Protein backbone atom coordinates (compact mmCIF):
# COMPACT_ATOMS: atom_id res chain seq x y z
CA UNK A 168 0.00 0.00 0.00
CA UNK A 169 2.91 2.35 -0.50
CA UNK A 170 2.74 2.57 -4.28
CA UNK A 171 1.61 6.20 -4.14
CA UNK A 172 5.00 7.10 -2.70
CA UNK A 173 6.66 6.37 -6.02
CA UNK A 174 4.64 9.21 -7.56
CA UNK A 175 6.26 12.59 -7.92
CA UNK A 176 5.78 14.45 -4.64
CA UNK A 177 3.88 16.73 -4.85
CA UNK A 178 1.55 15.69 -7.65
CA UNK A 179 0.73 18.63 -9.94
CA UNK A 180 -2.57 19.02 -11.77
CA UNK A 181 -2.26 19.26 -15.56
CA UNK A 182 -3.08 23.02 -15.71
CA UNK A 183 -0.56 23.76 -12.94
CA UNK A 184 2.16 21.63 -14.54
CA UNK A 185 1.66 23.28 -17.93
CA UNK A 186 1.59 26.80 -16.51
CA UNK A 187 4.80 26.25 -14.53
CA UNK A 188 6.54 24.71 -17.53
CA UNK A 189 5.64 27.76 -19.63
CA UNK A 190 6.48 30.32 -16.95
CA UNK A 191 2.89 31.45 -16.61
CA UNK A 192 1.59 32.73 -13.25
CA UNK A 193 0.24 30.26 -10.67
CA UNK A 194 -1.32 31.07 -7.28
CA UNK A 195 -1.37 28.49 -4.50
CA UNK A 196 -4.42 28.35 -2.21
CA UNK A 197 -4.58 26.64 1.17
CA UNK A 198 -7.25 24.14 2.11
CA UNK A 199 -7.47 24.31 5.92
CA UNK A 200 -9.52 27.45 5.59
CA UNK A 201 -11.98 25.38 3.48
CA UNK A 202 -12.13 22.25 5.65
CA UNK A 203 -11.61 23.66 9.14
CA UNK A 204 -11.79 27.45 9.02
CA UNK A 205 -15.22 28.18 7.53
CA UNK A 206 -18.73 26.78 8.09
CA UNK A 207 -20.52 24.68 5.46
CA UNK A 208 -21.80 25.34 2.84
CA UNK A 209 -20.02 28.71 2.45
CA UNK A 210 -16.71 26.87 2.55
CA UNK A 211 -17.20 24.84 -0.63
CA UNK A 212 -18.71 27.76 -2.50
CA UNK A 213 -15.64 29.80 -1.55
CA UNK A 214 -13.24 27.06 -2.68
CA UNK A 215 -14.64 27.26 -6.21
CA UNK A 216 -14.99 31.04 -6.14
CA UNK A 217 -11.35 31.55 -5.12
CA UNK A 218 -10.17 29.45 -8.05
CA UNK A 219 -12.34 31.59 -10.33
CA UNK A 220 -10.87 34.81 -8.88
CA UNK A 221 -7.37 33.51 -9.66
CA UNK A 222 -8.40 32.72 -13.26
CA UNK A 223 -10.04 36.13 -13.66
CA UNK A 224 -6.72 37.62 -12.56
CA UNK A 225 -4.91 35.81 -15.37
CA UNK A 226 -3.27 33.09 -13.26
CA UNK A 227 -3.77 29.37 -12.68
CA UNK A 228 -5.16 28.28 -9.29
CA UNK A 229 -3.36 25.57 -7.31
CA UNK A 230 -5.33 24.51 -4.26
CA UNK A 231 -3.15 22.27 -2.09
CA UNK A 232 -4.17 19.21 -0.03
CA UNK A 233 -3.18 15.62 0.73
CA UNK A 234 -5.75 13.11 -0.50
CA UNK A 235 -5.39 9.36 0.11
CA UNK A 236 -1.70 9.82 0.77
CA UNK A 237 -1.01 11.92 -2.34
CA UNK A 238 0.25 15.47 -1.79
CA UNK A 239 -1.46 17.53 -4.48
CA UNK A 240 -0.80 21.01 -5.88
CA UNK A 241 -3.82 21.81 -8.04
CA UNK A 242 -7.13 20.02 -7.50
CA UNK A 243 -10.03 18.98 -9.72
CA UNK A 244 -13.73 19.48 -9.03
CA UNK A 245 -14.29 16.21 -7.13
CA UNK A 246 -11.22 16.83 -5.00
CA UNK A 247 -12.40 20.32 -4.06
CA UNK A 248 -15.77 18.82 -3.16
CA UNK A 249 -14.10 16.32 -0.86
CA UNK A 250 -12.32 19.17 0.91
CA UNK A 251 -15.54 21.06 1.46
CA UNK A 252 -17.78 18.15 2.46
CA UNK A 253 -15.83 15.15 3.74
CA UNK A 254 -15.94 14.46 7.46
CA UNK A 255 -12.79 13.51 9.32
CA UNK A 256 -10.24 15.26 7.13
CA UNK A 257 -7.14 16.03 9.13
CA UNK A 258 -5.53 19.43 9.57
CA UNK A 259 -1.99 19.03 8.26
CA UNK A 260 0.87 21.28 9.24
CA UNK A 261 4.24 20.77 7.58
CA UNK A 262 5.32 18.16 10.15
CA UNK A 263 2.23 16.09 9.30
CA UNK A 264 3.00 15.80 5.59
CA UNK A 265 5.33 12.80 5.81
CA UNK A 266 3.03 10.71 8.04
CA UNK A 267 0.00 11.62 5.91
CA UNK A 268 1.78 10.53 2.71
CA UNK A 269 3.36 7.42 4.23
CA UNK A 270 0.13 6.24 5.83
CA UNK A 271 -2.25 7.13 3.02
CA UNK A 272 -4.20 9.75 5.00
CA UNK A 273 -6.30 12.66 3.74
CA UNK A 274 -6.22 16.18 5.09
CA UNK A 275 -6.32 19.88 4.43
CA UNK A 276 -3.05 21.80 4.49
CA UNK A 277 -2.39 24.81 6.73
CA UNK A 278 -0.33 27.79 5.63
CA UNK A 279 2.87 25.98 6.64
CA UNK A 280 2.15 22.78 4.70
CA UNK A 281 0.68 24.64 1.72
CA UNK A 282 3.66 27.00 1.45
CA UNK A 283 6.07 24.08 1.65
CA UNK A 284 4.38 22.00 -1.07
CA UNK A 285 3.77 25.02 -3.30
CA UNK A 286 7.39 26.17 -3.11
CA UNK A 287 8.59 22.65 -3.81
CA UNK A 288 6.43 22.59 -6.91
CA UNK A 289 7.92 25.92 -8.03
CA UNK A 290 4.90 28.10 -7.23
CA UNK A 291 6.07 31.57 -6.16
CA UNK A 292 2.85 33.17 -4.83
CA UNK A 293 0.30 32.00 -2.30
CA UNK A 294 -2.90 33.58 -0.95
CA UNK A 295 -4.72 32.93 2.32
CA UNK A 296 -6.89 34.71 4.87
CA UNK A 297 -4.78 35.30 7.94
CA UNK A 298 -1.54 33.63 8.98
CA UNK A 299 -1.10 31.67 12.16
CA UNK A 300 1.22 33.17 14.77
CA UNK A 301 1.97 33.54 18.44
CA UNK A 302 -1.04 32.81 20.66
CA UNK A 303 -1.97 35.13 23.51
CA UNK A 304 -1.15 32.67 26.27
CA UNK A 305 2.25 31.88 24.83
CA UNK A 306 4.05 32.21 28.15
CA UNK A 307 2.15 29.27 29.66
CA UNK A 308 1.26 27.28 26.51
CA UNK A 309 4.15 27.95 24.11
CA UNK A 310 1.56 27.86 21.31
CA UNK A 311 3.11 29.41 18.23
CA UNK A 312 1.89 28.38 14.79
CA UNK A 313 4.33 26.41 12.67
CA UNK A 314 3.47 28.94 9.93
CA UNK A 315 6.12 31.38 11.19
CA UNK A 316 9.11 29.03 11.26
CA UNK A 317 8.19 27.59 7.88
CA UNK A 318 7.93 31.03 6.27
CA UNK A 319 11.40 31.79 7.58
CA UNK A 320 12.82 29.01 5.40
CA UNK A 321 10.57 28.97 2.33
CA UNK A 322 10.79 30.90 -0.95
CA UNK A 323 7.23 32.10 -1.29
CA UNK A 324 5.20 35.31 -1.27
CA UNK A 325 2.14 35.08 0.96
CA UNK A 326 -0.67 37.56 0.46
CA UNK A 327 -2.76 37.71 3.64
CA UNK A 328 -4.85 40.09 5.72
CA UNK A 329 -2.25 39.99 8.48
CA UNK A 330 -2.44 37.35 11.18
CA UNK A 331 -5.63 36.22 12.82
CA UNK A 332 -6.66 38.72 15.46
CA UNK A 333 -7.24 35.89 17.92
CA UNK A 334 -3.44 35.92 18.26
CA UNK A 335 -0.93 38.10 20.08
CA UNK A 336 -0.27 40.34 17.08
CA UNK A 337 2.66 42.40 18.50
CA UNK A 338 4.44 39.20 19.59
CA UNK A 339 3.84 37.66 16.17
CA UNK A 340 5.35 40.68 14.39
CA UNK A 341 8.31 40.51 16.75
CA UNK A 342 8.82 36.83 15.95
CA UNK A 343 8.72 37.61 12.22
CA UNK A 344 11.41 40.21 12.76
CA UNK A 345 13.57 37.75 14.71
CA UNK A 346 13.06 35.14 11.98
CA UNK A 347 14.02 37.72 9.30
CA UNK A 348 10.80 37.35 7.34
CA UNK A 349 10.16 40.43 5.17
CA UNK A 350 6.78 42.09 5.82
CA UNK A 351 5.23 44.79 3.61
CA UNK A 352 1.82 46.47 3.73
CA UNK A 353 -0.10 46.74 0.48
CA UNK A 354 -0.90 50.45 0.12
CA UNK A 355 -0.80 50.80 3.90
CA UNK A 356 1.74 51.65 6.56
CA UNK A 357 -0.01 49.55 9.17
CA UNK A 358 -0.22 45.80 9.53
CA UNK A 359 -3.75 44.62 8.66
CA UNK A 360 -5.87 43.16 11.47
CA UNK A 361 -7.49 40.23 9.63
CA UNK A 362 -11.20 40.99 10.36
CA UNK A 363 -10.13 44.61 10.86
CA UNK A 364 -8.55 46.94 8.32
CA UNK A 365 -5.70 47.73 10.70
CA UNK A 366 -4.14 45.97 13.67
CA UNK A 367 -2.95 49.38 14.87
CA UNK A 368 0.68 48.29 14.51
CA UNK A 369 3.08 49.74 11.93
CA UNK A 370 4.93 47.92 9.17
CA UNK A 371 8.35 49.09 7.98
CA UNK A 372 7.64 48.80 4.25
CA UNK A 373 4.79 49.59 1.91
CA UNK A 374 4.28 48.46 -1.69
CA UNK A 375 1.90 50.48 -3.84
CA UNK A 376 1.27 48.07 -6.71
CA UNK A 377 1.65 44.47 -7.88
CA UNK A 378 4.68 45.65 -9.88
CA UNK A 379 6.37 46.93 -6.73
CA UNK A 380 5.66 43.63 -4.94
CA UNK A 381 7.12 41.73 -7.89
CA UNK A 382 10.18 44.00 -7.90
CA UNK A 383 10.68 43.24 -4.21
CA UNK A 384 10.52 39.50 -4.95
CA UNK A 385 13.09 39.83 -7.71
CA UNK A 386 15.32 41.77 -5.32
CA UNK A 387 15.02 38.89 -2.84
CA UNK A 388 16.05 36.52 -5.65
CA UNK A 389 19.18 38.45 -6.58
CA UNK A 390 20.19 39.26 -3.00
CA UNK A 391 19.88 35.65 -1.91
CA UNK A 392 17.25 36.46 0.71
CA UNK A 393 14.73 34.39 -1.24
CA UNK A 394 15.26 31.45 1.11
CA UNK A 395 12.57 33.09 3.23
CA UNK A 396 9.12 34.44 2.50
CA UNK A 397 7.69 37.84 1.70
CA UNK A 398 4.49 38.58 3.58
CA UNK A 399 2.25 41.09 1.80
CA UNK A 400 -0.35 42.41 4.25
CA UNK A 401 -3.46 43.36 2.28
CA UNK A 402 -6.12 45.05 4.43
CA UNK A 403 -9.82 44.28 4.17
CA UNK A 404 -11.54 47.46 2.86
CA UNK A 405 -12.88 49.62 5.74
CA UNK A 406 -16.49 49.23 4.61
CA UNK A 407 -16.13 45.43 4.77
CA UNK A 408 -14.35 45.11 8.09
CA UNK A 409 -15.94 43.79 11.28
CA UNK A 410 -17.10 46.52 13.65
CA UNK A 411 -14.00 46.97 15.89
CA UNK A 412 -16.00 47.29 19.15
CA UNK A 413 -17.99 44.13 18.38
CA UNK A 414 -14.74 42.40 17.41
CA UNK A 415 -13.03 43.19 20.72
CA UNK A 416 -16.03 42.17 22.82
CA UNK A 417 -16.71 38.84 21.09
CA UNK A 418 -13.04 37.96 20.90
CA UNK A 419 -12.70 38.33 24.68
CA UNK A 420 -15.66 35.94 25.09
CA UNK A 421 -14.17 33.46 22.64
CA UNK A 422 -10.81 33.39 24.42
CA UNK A 423 -12.55 32.87 27.77
CA UNK A 424 -14.67 30.04 26.31
CA UNK A 425 -11.60 28.28 24.90
CA UNK A 426 -9.93 28.45 28.30
CA UNK A 427 -13.06 27.26 30.12
CA UNK A 428 -13.54 24.31 27.77
CA UNK A 429 -9.87 23.33 27.85
CA UNK A 430 -9.40 23.60 24.07
CA UNK A 431 -5.74 23.05 23.15
CA UNK A 432 -3.34 22.41 20.26
CA UNK A 433 -4.59 22.33 16.68
CA UNK A 434 -8.19 22.73 17.85
CA UNK A 435 -7.67 26.25 19.24
CA UNK A 436 -7.76 28.19 15.96
CA UNK A 437 -10.87 26.50 14.49
CA UNK A 438 -12.66 26.82 17.86
CA UNK A 439 -12.02 30.56 18.12
CA UNK A 440 -12.94 31.25 14.50
CA UNK A 441 -16.22 29.30 14.84
CA UNK A 442 -17.05 31.09 18.09
CA UNK A 443 -16.65 34.46 16.40
CA UNK A 444 -18.87 33.48 13.46
CA UNK A 445 -21.62 32.33 15.82
CA UNK A 446 -21.50 35.30 18.18
CA UNK A 447 -21.31 38.02 15.54
CA UNK A 448 -24.29 36.67 13.57
CA UNK A 449 -22.02 35.90 10.68
CA UNK A 450 -20.45 39.36 10.50
CA UNK A 451 -16.99 37.90 11.19
CA UNK A 452 -17.60 35.38 8.42
CA UNK A 453 -18.43 38.14 5.95
CA UNK A 454 -15.28 40.06 6.89
CA UNK A 455 -13.21 36.86 6.65
CA UNK A 456 -14.60 36.07 3.18
CA UNK A 457 -14.01 39.64 1.99
CA UNK A 458 -10.41 39.49 3.20
CA UNK A 459 -9.70 36.17 1.50
CA UNK A 460 -11.28 37.23 -1.80
CA UNK A 461 -9.24 40.44 -1.85
CA UNK A 462 -6.04 38.57 -1.04
CA UNK A 463 -6.57 36.03 -3.80
CA UNK A 464 -7.27 38.76 -6.37
CA UNK A 465 -4.12 40.64 -5.36
CA UNK A 466 -2.04 37.45 -5.37
CA UNK A 467 -3.07 36.79 -8.99
CA UNK A 468 -1.93 40.29 -9.97
CA UNK A 469 1.40 39.90 -8.13
CA UNK A 470 2.01 36.46 -9.67
CA UNK A 471 1.29 37.94 -13.12
CA UNK A 472 3.64 40.89 -12.56
CA UNK A 473 6.40 38.58 -11.33
CA UNK A 474 5.98 36.15 -14.25
CA UNK A 475 5.98 39.04 -16.74
CA UNK A 476 9.29 40.34 -15.42
CA UNK A 477 11.14 37.06 -15.23
CA UNK A 478 10.20 35.37 -18.51
Ligand code: PSU
Nearest residue numbers: 199200204277278296297299312433436
Ligand atom coordinates in the same frame (compact mmCIF):
# COMPACT_ATOMS: atom_id res chain seq x y z
N1 PSU B 1 -6.81 31.82 8.26
C1 PSU B 1 -8.16 31.74 8.21
N2 PSU B 1 -8.73 30.57 8.58
C2 PSU B 1 -7.98 29.47 8.92
C3 PSU B 1 -6.56 29.57 8.95
C4 PSU B 1 -6.03 30.78 8.61
O1 PSU B 1 -8.82 32.70 7.84
O2 PSU B 1 -8.55 28.42 9.20
C5 PSU B 1 -5.71 28.36 9.25
C6 PSU B 1 -4.48 28.41 8.35
O3 PSU B 1 -4.41 27.18 7.66
C7 PSU B 1 -3.32 28.54 9.29
C8 PSU B 1 -3.84 27.79 10.47
O4 PSU B 1 -2.13 28.01 8.78
O5 PSU B 1 -5.19 28.26 10.56
C9 PSU B 1 -3.05 28.02 11.71
O6 PSU B 1 -3.38 27.04 12.64
P1 PSU B 1 -2.48 26.87 13.95
O7 PSU B 1 -2.75 28.14 14.71
O8 PSU B 1 -3.03 25.64 14.64
O9 PSU B 1 -1.08 26.72 13.47
Ligand code: MN
Nearest residue numbers: 310311312432
Ligand atom coordinates in the same frame (compact mmCIF):
# COMPACT_ATOMS: atom_id res chain seq x y z
MN1 MN C 1 -1.19 26.16 17.39
